[in-house]
Amino acid sequence: MSQTSTTTRPAASRATASPSPAAAPRPHARRTAVLKALGYSALTVFALLYLFPFVIQVGTSFKTDPDATANPLNPIPSQFTTAAYQSLFQQDFPLWFGNSVVVAVFVTLGRVFFDSLAGYALARLRFRGRGAVTLAIVATMAVPGVVLLIPKFLIIKQFGIYDTYAGMVVPLLADAAGVFIMKNFFESVPVSLEEAAKLDGAGVFRTFWSVVLPIARPALITITIIAFQSSWNELPHFLVSRQSPETNTLTTGVAGLLTGALGSGNRYPLKLAAAVLMTIPVAAMFFVFQKRIISGSLEGAVKE
Amino acid sequence: MKLGSKNARPAETRSGWLFVSPVIIILGLFLVLPILLAFWVSLSDWQGRGSPLSPGVNFVGGENYQQLLTQDSLTRSDFATSLRNNLYYVLLVVPIQTVLALALALLLNQRRLKGLSFFRTAYYFPSVTSSVAIASVFLFLFAGGGSINALLGIFGIDGPNWFADPRGVLHIVLGWVGIGSGPDGPGPTFMTSHDFLGLTWWDWVSGPSVAMLTIIALVIWVSAGGYMLLFLAGLQNISSDVYEAASIDGASSWRTMRSVTVPLLRPTLFTVLTLGLIGTWQVFDQVYVMSKGNPGKTTLTPAFLSYDQSINNGEWGTGTAMSFILFAIIIVFTAIQTLVLREKDRESGGLYSRMRRFGAAQNSNQGAGVS
Numbered sequence: 001m002s003q004t005s006t007t008t009r010p011a012a013s014r015a016t017a018s019p020s021p022a023a024a025p026r027p028h029a030r031r032t033a034v035l036k037a038l039g040y041s042a043l044t045v046f047a048l049l050y051l052f053p054f055v056i057q058v059g060t061s062f063k064t065d066p067d068a069t070a071n072p073l074n075p076i077p078s079q080f081t082t083a084a085y086q087s088l089f090q091q092d093f094p095l096w097f098g099n100s101v102v103v104a105v106f107v108t109l110g111r112v113f114f115d116s117l118a119g120y121a122l123a124r125l126r127f128r129g130r131g132a133v134t135l136a137i138v139a140t141m142a143v144p145g146v147v148l149l150i151p152k153f154l155i156i157k158q159f160g161i162y163d164t165y166a167g168m169v170v171p172l173l174a175d176a177a178g179v180f181i182m183k184n185f186f187e188s189v190p191v192s193l194e195e196a197a198k199l200d201g202a203g204v205f206r207t208f209w210s211v212v213l214p215i216a217r218p219a220l221i222t223i224t225i226i227a228f229q230s231s232w233n234e235l236p237h238f239l240v241s242r243q244s245p246e247t248n249t250l251t252t253g254v255a256g257l258l259t260g261a262l263g264s265g266n267r268y269p270l271k272l273a274a275a276v277l278m279t280i281p282v283a284a285m286f287f288v289f290q291k292r293i294i295s296g297s298l299e300g301a302v303k304e
Numbered sequence: 305m306k307l308g309s310k311n312a313r314p315a316e317t318r319s320g321w322l323f324v325s326p327v328i329i330i331l332g333l334f335l336v337l338p339i340l341l342a343f344w345v346s347l348s349d350w351q352g353r354g355s356p357l358s359p360g361v362n363f364v365g366g367e368n369y370q371q372l373l374t375q376d377s378l379t380r381s382d383f384a385t386s387l388r389n390n391l392y393y394v395l396l397v398v399p400i401q402t403v404l405a406l407a408l409a410l411l412l413n414q415r416r417l418k419g420l421s422f423f424r425t426a427y428y429f430p431s432v433t434s435s436v437a438i439a440s441v442f443l444f445l446f447a448g449g450g451s452i453n454a455l456l457g458i459f460g461i462d463g464p465n466w467f468a469d470p471r472g473v474l475h476i477v478l479g480w481v482g483i484g485s486g487p488d489g490p491g492p493t494f495m496t497s498h499d500f501l502g503l504t505w506w507d508w509v510s511g512p513s514v515a516m517l518t519i520i521a522l523v524i525w526v527s528a529g530g531y532m533l534l535f536l537a538g539l540q541n542i543s544s545d546v547y548e549a550a551s552i553d554g555a556s557s558w559r560t561m562r563s564v565t566v567p568l569l570r571p572t573l574f575t576v577l578t579l580g581l582i583g584t585w586q587v588f589d590q591v592y593v594m595s596k597g598n599p600g601k602t603t604l605t606p607a608f609l610s611y612d613q614s615i616n617n618g619e620w621g622t623g624t625a626m627s628f629i630l631f632a633i634i635i636v637f638t639a640i641q642t643l644v645l646r647e648k649d650r651e652s653g654g655l656y657s658r659m660r661r662f663g664a665a666q667n668s669n670q671g672a673g674v675s
């Protein structure tokens with residue numbers, strides 16, 4: 001795990017970080033206590049602001065429709081019911097969930113493999129045109145995603161893969177940010193192991209597959225999490241790559257549920273239950289891999 | 305990079321290209337090629353039938369762009385409306401989310417407090433959650449009879465019907481001081497008789513609508529957590545020596561924050577503002593899920609209008625032209641911001657500039673990518 005220097009740097013530098021700016025040279029115990037109390041109250045107010053909406057969401061999903069509209073501020077159901085969840089499972093919801101799983105799994109596998117291949121080549125292999133390829137991949141990161149919506153629709157139609165799993169998955173199979181996370185990781189790993197493999201006569205791909213990838217586990221987990229989360233939460237791409245009800249993912253399906261003909265004034269428990277269920281997989285992942293998600297999101301936001 | 309080409313060996317060149325080819329092919333086919341095809345469509349009279357590359361489609365030059373920017377039409381006034389809406393959205397979201405993110409980061413950077421990772425998790429959680437799920441929660445919170453209005457009711461305030469209220473916030477305020485005949489009525493004649501891009505001056509100064517405020521609140525709430533992490537990383541890169549020097553100089557904690565911490569965070573601040581600007585000009589998901597541009601087109605944004613205009617109205621030429629104008633807007637705003645921040649940096653050579661230089665050196669030594 002000592003090779004994770006790139007991903008754990010914020011935590012490591014924290015140990016040597018300064019005392020807070022509030023630290024006075026002469027400690028005044030009472031003043032410190034007041035400051036501490038103020039600090040905690042501010043943190044708590046913000047925590048309420050951030051957590052209460054989720055509490056209301058979960059609570060309301062177990063309410064009846066009239067209870068939800070009558071007591072919108074009280075998260076505790078006056079009469080506990082799982083009717084909203086049962087109703088979801090009688091509709092297309094399981095299909096949407098299945099589609100989201102299929103898409104997220106393939107996108108994640110593809111990105112982990114392709115991003116690490118490219119990242120390894122850019123970090124380690126010396127080949128003509130490497131500089132140009134690096135620059136070109138950086139340049140693609142500068143394109144604002146939303147500008148690509150209609151263009152992607154046009155090209156997916158042109159290729160004849162509109163409204164197919166191929167059209168939904170293939171365009172998401174590689175991402176520039178992931179390539180750079182892998183490239184940075186490989187640059188931080190000493191070359192000695194690979195040299196040994198080469199001396200043993202292993203080819204480039206063999207070395208990559210059986211020597212390099214196993215070492216790269218921390219970075220691969222980062223990529224896995226980011227890829228799964230971003231494809232699970234993706235909405236615009238599935239609006240322009242498909243249209244039939246059978247290919248709905250959770251995001252497009254639930255979005256349709258929210259703006260559907262049923263009107264916005266009712267069925268809140270159903271809508272919130274759908275939101276709860278679609279949040280659970282990423283939430284579980286978040287709580288298990290929290291540290292890595294946080295450092296990974298920082299690396300993804302940063303460009304060379 | 306130069307080293308790479310000099311020492312290139314044929315075997316490594318072959319596998320190098322083989323290794324990068326999947327990524328290059330996918331990005332090429334689904335990122336570069338689409339842009340070229342869409343640019344062609346924005347210069348053509350394609351109406352959505354058949355392939356845009358079929359022989360019946362004609363090159364019309366800048367006609368679609370001209371129509372959007374100079375010809376009096378519903379399309380133009382819709383586009384102007386969407387630009388107005390997005391401009392107010394950017395003006396509110398970018399500063400507030402930046403200040404909130406910085407405040408949260410400073411709170412979490414207090415070394416004497418414990419249990420901070422719980423709070424960090426709470427603030428960051430919305431950032432990993434699907435925009436559709438968050439939108440469904442906010443649709444309930446801000447519904448006419450929803451949680452927010454119930455909360456306001458406790459304080460005796462009769463909350464608006466948020467999602468159905470197209471009144472501009474500035475129009476409401478101007479109405480209070482007697483300018484214009486209320487938010488629904490016409491404005492002063494000198495403002496209604498002049499127009500820009502097919503939208504009267506009065507319409508331009510509407511401010512964000514009440515409905516747009518809900519989307520603004522949602523986005524600030526969600527995105528502050530992500531930017532908070534960037535600020536935290538920036539704060540942790542500031543060396544403790546700098547704070548020691550400040551305390552030896554007898555600086556108060558407020559003074560230290562204003563003159564040491566915030567200036568040293570400048571690179572992070574720049575990153576946050578730039579990412580914020582780029583992101584806010586692209587708002588799409590929330591509009592698609594929550595409002596579809598309603599009420600009264602006051603939540604229409606260029607990104608959503610471009611989608612709607614192309615896919616639902618079949619006006620592909622002007623729809624794609626909107627995407628490229630949006631692209632240009634994002635580039636221009638980012639460039640302006642870069643220039644302004646650079647200029648400011650040159651002017652300020654104040655009290656703690658020595659420390660700032662010291663801090664900058666620390667940043668580059670640690671090589672943490674964030675700043």
